[in-house]
Amino acid sequence: MTDRSPVVEAGVEHRFGPYGGQYVPETLMPALAELEAAWVAVRDNPGYKAQLGGLLRDFAGRPTPLYLAERLSELAGREIWLKREDLMHTGSHKLNNALGQALLAKRMGKERVIAETGAGQHGVASATACALLNLECVVYMGAEDIRRQAPNVQRMRLLGAEVVSVEAGARTLKEAVSEAIRDWVCTVATTHYIIGSAVGPAPYPALVRDLQRVIGDEARRDLLERAARLPDRVIACVGGGSNSIGIFTPFVSDPGVTLIGVEAAGEGLDSGRHGAPLTVGGRSGVLHGSLSAVLQDADGQVTEAHSISAGLDYPGSGPEHAYLRDSGRARYVAVEDDDAVKAFREVTRLEGIIPALETSHALHYALHEHGDESTLDLVCLSGRGDKDLAEVIAHDG
Amino acid sequence: MGSGHPKTRSKSARDRVPAIRHTGADRIAAAFALRRGRAALMPYVMGGYPDLETSLAIGEAYADGGADLVELGVPYSDPLADGPVIHAAGSAALRAGVTLDGVLQVGEALSRRVPVVLMCYVNLVLARGAEAFAGRLAGAGISGLIVPDLPLHEAGEVRAACDAAAVALVPLVAPTTPDDRLTAIAAEARGFIYVVSVVGTTGERAALGDHVTGLLARVKERSELPVALGFGISTPDQAAAAAAAGADGVIVASRLIRAVSEADDAAAVAGELVAGLAAGLIR
Numbered sequence: 232m233t234d235r236s237p238v239v240e241a242g243v244e245h246r247f248g249p250y251g252g253q254y255v256p257e258t259l260m261p262a263l264a265e266l267e268a269a270w271v272a273v274r275d276n277p278g279y280k281a282q283l284g285g286l287l288r289d290f291a292g293r294p295t296p297l298y299l300a301e302r303l304s305e306l307a308g309r310e311i312w313l314k315r316e317d318l319m320h321t322g323s324h325k326l327n328n329a330l331g332q333a334l335l336a337k338r339m340g341k342e343r344v345i346a347e348t349g350a351g352q353h354g355v356a357s358a359t360a361c362a363l364l365n366l367e368c369v370v371y372m373g374a375e376d377i378r379r380q381a382p383n384v385q386r387m388r389l390l391g392a393e394v395v396s397v398e399a400g401a402r403t404l405k406e407a408v409s410e411a412i413r414d415w416v417c418t419v420a421t422t423h424y425i426i427g428s429a430v431g432p433a434p435y436p437a438l439v440r441d442l443q444r445v446i447g448d449e450a451r452r453d454l455l456e457r458a459a460r461l462p463d464r465v466i467a468c469v470g471g472g473s474n475s476i477g478i479f480t481p482f483v484s485d486p487g488v489t490l491i492g493v494e495a496a497g498e499g500l501d502s503g504r505h506g507a508p509l510t511v512g513g514r515s516g517v518l519h520g521s522l523s524a525v526l527q528d529a530d531g532q533v534t535e536a537h538s539i540s541a542g543l544d545y546p547g548s549g550p551e552h553a554y555l556r557d558s559g560r561a562r563y564v565a566v567e568d569d570d571a572v573k574a575f576r577e578v579t580r581l582e583g584i585i586p587a588l589e590t591s592h593a594l595h596y597a598l599h600e601h602g603d604e605s606t607l608d609l610v611c612l613s614g615r616g617d618k619d620l621a622e623v624i625a626h627d628g
Numbered sequence: 629m630g631s632g633h634p635k636t637r638s639k640s641a642r643d644r645v646p647a648i649r650h651t652g653a654d655r656i657a658a659a660f661a662l663r664r665g666r667a668a669l670m671p672y673v674m675g676g677y678p679d680l681e682t683s684l685a686i687g688e689a690y691a692d693g694g695a696d697l698v699e700l701g702v703p704y705s706d707p708l709a710d711g712p713v714i715h716a717a718g719s720a721a722l723r724a725g726v727t728l729d730g731v732l733q734v735g736e737a738l739s740r741r742v743p744v745v746l747m748c749y750v751n752l753v754l755a756r757g758a759e760a761f762a763g764r765l766a767g768a769g770i771s772g773l774i775v776p777d778l779p780l781h782e783a784g785e786v787r788a789a790c791d792a793a794a795v796a797l798v799p800l801v802a803p804t805t806p807d808d809r810l811t812a813i814a815a816e817a818r819g820f821i822y823v824v825s826v827v828g829t830t831g832e833r834a835a836l837g838d839h840v841t842g843l844l845a846r847v848k849e850r851s852e853l854p855v856a857l858g859f860g861i862s863t864p865d866q867a868a869a870a871a872a873a874g875a876d877g878v879i880v881a882s883r884l885i886r887a888v889s890e891a892d893d894a895a896a897v898a899g900e901l902v903a904g905l906a907a908g909l910i911r
Binding site: 254257258260399409412413417418419517518519520522527530532534 | 704706728781809
């Protein structure tokens, strides 16, 4: 689009190539400006950094381990290193972002926090951060996701959050984000919206990336120290794309490192029932405030995604991923439900690690696809899979 | 923008249109000007809800009931600015297979009776391409376009396309919009300025807030264009209060869509409600 906003400062990019922007109701525009100003003011502020760093270390358990998975390496015929975000407090990488944004909300004087959640991991992370910081928390979650991720719903309620069931559309992540944005339109003076992925209007994609890049910073440092080399491939799953952008970012300027984002192929890319907008390509579109790869029909109506994993069941994608794809810096592929479940079982039996179904998509790719191009893979093990037991058992009948 | 038209228009095309071709902005301005002394009434109809034919009948009933302009909504999969009533109506229309082309046909028929302003989310505009979209609106005789998720800094390309097609791109302002931003929005406004009366989504409210008079005054200080108030206006008393607060136009949506969803004869009921609102503006 022409007439773009003038802000181009690194860290609060409004556009990644043609992607991104701020396609939201006018009511929210001042709040986005306020958020951007607040983030610029605190991100390099020693007090904020010390507070966040201290909580990430002592409360959340960072740095997370980097683990050489020997039995997976044997199976794959190359070294497989796992970045263990599943060992972080609350069981996934989502707490990196939720803690950073909840602290920001506190500094902005907001007393109420809203969040959306698909698999429930971001909802649990937000509820946890709000319990810690004494903030009111409301989490929007699709009714279908409430059904398939019941343990996380119970965790959120125990943590004091209100979980609002969203009945619109396919009753999954897309509708939960839309409902959270509608809440924010009505409550913007008192409320901060902790968006859970690297999506949404600027400055969210840059803000979430900056809070998640700790994954890649730690992994790159630890791998250099222990393996004395960089990986051939960095592999991570992509729903909206926060764990993937977090682990990719420190490797973007390492030309020898291939970056691979793994989307959900659902029942198969040809079936039309998938969550792989970056992989299938096509016309870009606006969803939830930014221009990026989107599943849509000829009119521009956003279509429903499908994935066995609630966190990848999303028809959109973060705008920076669309840019990394177009520029050729990252590659996007998709793995089907059945293969993800297979990897879920494989990794559980071989390594004694139960990975999230989302992560299992990335693990399947690392173990079984195009391995001859690599001698060392770094995989983001973005979350643990306890929440998925019922879904996996039901899937396998 | 003026009423001028590209001089490249062919002879044959010129023969098919009236000697003076009104631009969308002119037609909107005339609709407001005709109501000098009282506020213009702009009821909302969701295109294709409950079906295309009925939505056209509803729009025509609005015109019969005293509407000065009609706002025609396009159903959308993810309407972020809309509350539950309009969201549900749009979802029902999409489930029934309503397309953009179907809604534009309703707009084309309706615009023969009354100036039509299309309310459409940005992805539908971008999917077709801004130029093609604006050209299609002009071809259908639609006077204006409101895009609720296209704020000022993102609007350049769509505004240029609308200007070229002589369709007025109507901006929205909100109670949260600060003065400097209001000035910038007013400078790029076409047709009229849509003032959102509440910090919130579309939907009925018990009363109009006290802040509305000040908000309308802040907008009118910055623009010669008519200023229409919408979101949360549902009764004749509220419409009258909006006019008394300084609004040049009053937009009513959710109350009418709720009536449509509940009524057996939707067009008749909606027409009666609009007649009541029009009467409220006259007294």
